[in-house]
Amino acid sequence: xxxxxxxxxxxxxxxxxxxxxxxxxxxxxxxxxxxxxxxxxxxxxxxxxxxxxxxxxxxxxxxxxxxxxxxxxxxxxxxxxxxxxxxxxxxxxxxxxxxxxxxxxxxxxxxxxxxxxxxxxxxxxxxxxxxxxxxx
Numbered sequence: 001x002x003x004x005x006x007x008x009x010x011x012x013x014x015x016x017x018x019x020x021x022x023x024x025x026x027x028x029x030x031x032x033x034x035x036x037x038x039x040x041x042x043x044x045x046x047x048x049x050x051x052x053x054x055x056x057x058x059x060x061x062x063x064x065x066x067x068x069x070x071x072x073x074x075x076x077x078x079x080x081x082x083x084x085x086x087x088x089x090x091x092x093x094x095x096x097x098x099x100x101x102x103x104x105x106x107x108x109x110x111x112x113x114x115x116x117x118x119x120x121x122x123x124x125x126x127x128x129x130x131x132x133x134x135x136x
Contacts, residue, residue: 007095008035008044015087021080051092054119061118068119072126082127085120092116 012019012031022028022040034040050071057063075084096112097104 006098007091010094011087011091014090015084018084018087021078021084047088050119054115058115061115064119065122068122069126069129072123072128073130075123076127076130080127082120082124085123089113089116089120 009031012034019028019030019034022034022037022043028034028037028040050068053064053067054061093109093112096109100108
């Protein structure tokens with residue numbers, strides 16, 4: 001859990017405006033508010049489960065396409081920008097660097113970037129599709 005929190009803290013350092021997206025029973029006005037919110041910690045776990053699913057399906061990431069499209073639609077509906085996907089990716093890489101130390105190499109970083117870019121691409125298509133649907 002500590003490693004995940006390293007990534008979460010980095011996320012809010014990279015983009016403090018993201019705090020405003022987390023309006024749970026405990027409003028996340030600060031990193032500390034979010035880190036003490038069960039709803040927020042549940043969201044962090046869900047993000048990690050998506051990453052786990054992507055890693056588990058590396059040989060066939062396209063099998064997750066429909067799920068990722070829907071996830072992108074949900075994020076668009078609650079006001080998350082596609083730029084936020086990039087910030088989450090940067091925080092994920094930071095978390096990996098913190099946890100792996102010297103084992104975090106340039107080729108490993110590139111492999112994670114490749115996988116994450118496929119995930120973000122599908123989510124971004126879902127995000128855009130949801131925006132088009134609302135315009136109709």
